[in-house]
Amino acid sequence: MRDQLALALNQSLQQDSGISEPDFEVLAALEEAPEHALRARTLRQELQWEKSRLAHQIRRMEQRGLVARDECPEDGRAATVRLTDAGLAAIRAATAAHAARVRELFLDALTPAQLDALHEAGTAVLARLHQNCPAEAP
Amino acid sequence: MRDQLALALNQSLQQDSGISEPDFEVLAALEEAPEHALRARTLRQELQWEKSRLAHQIRRMEQRGLVARDECPEDGRAATVRLTDAGLAAIRAATAAHAARVRELFLDALTPAQLDALHEAGTAVLARLHQNCPAEAP
DNA sequence: CCCCAAAGGTTGATGCGTCAACCAGAATAC
DNA sequence: GTATTCTGGTTGACGCATCAACCTTTGGGG
Incomplete structure (x- = not known):
């Protein structure tokens, strides 16, 4: 996808x-x-x-x-x-x-709520990612 | 991301x-x-x-x-x-x-609700995409 | 001053992906 | 039964990304 x-x-x-x-x-x-x-x-x-x-x-x-x-x-x-x-x-x-x-x-394809959800999910995953690989954090 | x-x-x-x-x-x-x-x-x-x-x-x-x-x-x-x-x-x-x-x-990083939201958002965008480019649809 | 390390960039090799051209075997038309 | 078209696959060229090796210039220490 x-x-x-x-x-x-x-x-x-x-x-x-x-x-x-x-x-x-x-x-x-x-x-x-x-x-x-x-x-x-x-x-x-x-x-x-x-x-x-x-x-x-x-x-x-x-x-x-x-x-x-x-x-x-x-x-x-x-x-x-x-x-x-x-x-x-x-x-x-x-x-x-x-x-x-x-x-x-x-x-145009997503509702504002969907955009929010998308953003939050991404943030959560990235946080987890950086937790595991601190070297990749900013 | x-x-x-x-x-x-x-x-x-x-x-x-x-x-x-x-x-x-x-x-x-x-x-x-x-x-x-x-x-x-x-x-x-x-x-x-x-x-x-x-x-x-x-x-x-x-x-x-x-x-x-x-x-x-x-x-x-x-x-x-x-x-x-x-x-x-x-x-x-x-x-x-x-x-x-x-x-x-x-x-482990996402709540079940977040996974759902992720899936729905993806589906909505894909539907829109296929609407515009019917040739790419299955 | 001289040597040496670090910084800024370039190059070459390799993997990956796409496109277009090609080739051989198979199916179909007639 | 031959000519045409279709299908399955390969190849070559190119763009893109990464890694490792390299070259120059800069900037310090001694």
Whole structure:
């Protein structure tokens, strides 16, 4: 069930805009950043991604012209990721369609009470999870 | 949240037994089959997988010695997948640990009412989903 | 100053999933 | 009985995720 939901969301996202869910997350983070650019490190923290995951993702997105990589003057190691014009256009186009789809599938399908219940159940399970694996807690 | 749960389950499964979730599904289906063997087609239907997905998965599992492929005498096209002794041992070892973990994370963490609510919410969303994409309905 | 550890990123290998192209055997049409 | 289509399965290419190994730069201690 979980998988069917995620699938439906991602598919509609990708079909409508040619943008995958990981693409979307990166683009969204960059869009709301000053200058539409972020240091890779910051991006990683916001997305809670591993560094290699981000590196691979950025490489692919760079090849498609959605983002560009610049060097960071202050720190020779660092890289900054910047939204290109094409990337900005892509995220703008995708946002509206995606929000509409989420609303359609979840908010309109569930009663407020059901949404509450869903949230509480999730919270309870997560609490249990973190109890058992404290390392994964924030 | 969804992802954290799935992650926790899969990780414990894999760590305890060296068996991934897809491995587990295949092994479980074969274990309860007569002769511990199934035609690929049947396996595909039970798991609701695409054919190429199964082909790739079986190839990898065959290389690890968990399953073997035989030809089907009745139909020259068909292939049958068979559990090896190693595969049988693997699924046996994995089952107990996995069940315990599911119980620990879900059943013990949620009240019966919460489980009910969870199920109802899921059903409502799925119904809505199938309404919109009738092709995906059974 | 020099060496060494830590931080920031990249790369390569591997597993997983999907899509599209393909191939061989089987069924069906005619 | 041959041509066509259908079915079952495989393969290759690609995106995505993780792990481990690696390289540079930075920042300290000594």
